[in-house]
Amino acid sequence: MDVLLSDLRARVLLANAGGKALYIHGGGSKSFYGMPVDHESVLDMSPYAGVIDYQPSELVLTARAGTPLTQVEAQLAEQGQMLAFEPPHFGGGATLGGCVATALAGPRRIAAGGVRDFVLGVRMLDAQGRVLRFGGTVMKNVAGYDVTRLITGSLGTLGVILEVSLKVMPKPAAETTLRFSVGEEEALRQMNAWGRQSLPISATAWDTDADGRGRLTVRLSGAGAAVAAAMKKMGGDVVPEAQAAAWWRSLRDHTHPFLSRRPLWRLSVKSTAPALGLGATLIEWGGAQRWLAGPVAADAVRAAATRAGGHATLFRASSAQEVRAVGVFHPLPPAIAAIHRRLKNEFDPEGVFNPGRMYPDL
Secondary structure, three states, rough: OOOHHHHHHHHHHHHHHHHOOOOEEEOOOOOOOOOOOOOOEEEEEOOOOOOEEHHHHHOOOEEEOOOOOHHHHHHHHHHHHHEEOOOOOOOOEEHHHHHHHHOOOOOHHHHHHHHHHHEEEEEEEEOOOOEEEEEEEOEEEEEOOHHHHHHHOOOOOOEEEEEEEOOEEEEOOOEEEEOOOOOOOHHHHHHHHHHOOOOOOEEEEEEEOOOEEEEEEEEEEEOOHHHHHHHHHHOOEEHHHHHHHHHHHHHHHHHHHHHOOOOOEEEEEEOOOOOOOOOOOOEEHHHHHEEEEEOOOOOHHHHHHHOOEEEEEEEEOOOOHHHHHHHOOOOOOOHHHHHHHHHHHHHHHOOOEOOOOOOOOO
16 A cells, blocks of 8 residues: 555646646546546546454444445444445445545435544645645544544545545444325425424435325334334334335435436525425425426526525536536635635645636636
């Protein structure tokens, strides 16, 4: 691995000296996410792989960025543990570095939290070829920049993730999925009502079936007694275990038919926001994540997201022309945009890493 790291450093230093951009690439499963990047060269991180340290009793795993998510999850499963934020794979090539760089989480985020909540430390390569370490392998407060949180979700624009230390969690002792036949407004009301109660809900989603009928799907996870008590209180129809697992996986990895539509917008809003009335919708995270699919004007989507107390992302576009015309991420207020530019300048003043991946001027 020292040889691989030396090669990575040399590639970065050469690009920096020549003023050339590098596109950081892992398994390629999330290359669709973000703005298209103009680059002269690809920095392939997939060979820089392997679990470095795993302490099941401490609930901590450290692995290199190119490590496949399937390998990480298989090793955790052997000890009855998991990545609590349920990261999407979007195919078989997903890597740990890409998981952290995009900070995308699956259905369990409603209960467990996001990727940033579980990243304990990172080892990274900056544009000057320096190997830097931030955080550690324990949860603690920090002074100044919490760089682990800055790097998480930065889409490779601040530096190259080399290693990540993550807090992992035990798998739940029991898990059951319930389904209810309800419309969108009633589903939103019910999800928010359940969210105010002590129920072991680990995921919620509202969509429509093949016949266009609304259905609310709820996953319960935890101690057997708690799951059984919640089932009795909530009612609904029990979804067979194998069918339920496949269905939640289809949401996580976007093989669900709705999430295959283009363009696909993701709106992060207040969970109590009413139905947005912009067309075909799929709802997750207790109402806080709304997916819109179909030909909806970008200005209308972003205005609706703002009114609902959130923001909108063009998650998958119909074409490269659409991406370039409307952008991917919600426009930043001037003060926040200035902070982003200063951070980029601090970490990557020459603009080597993934320039323009988030916003055109970053």
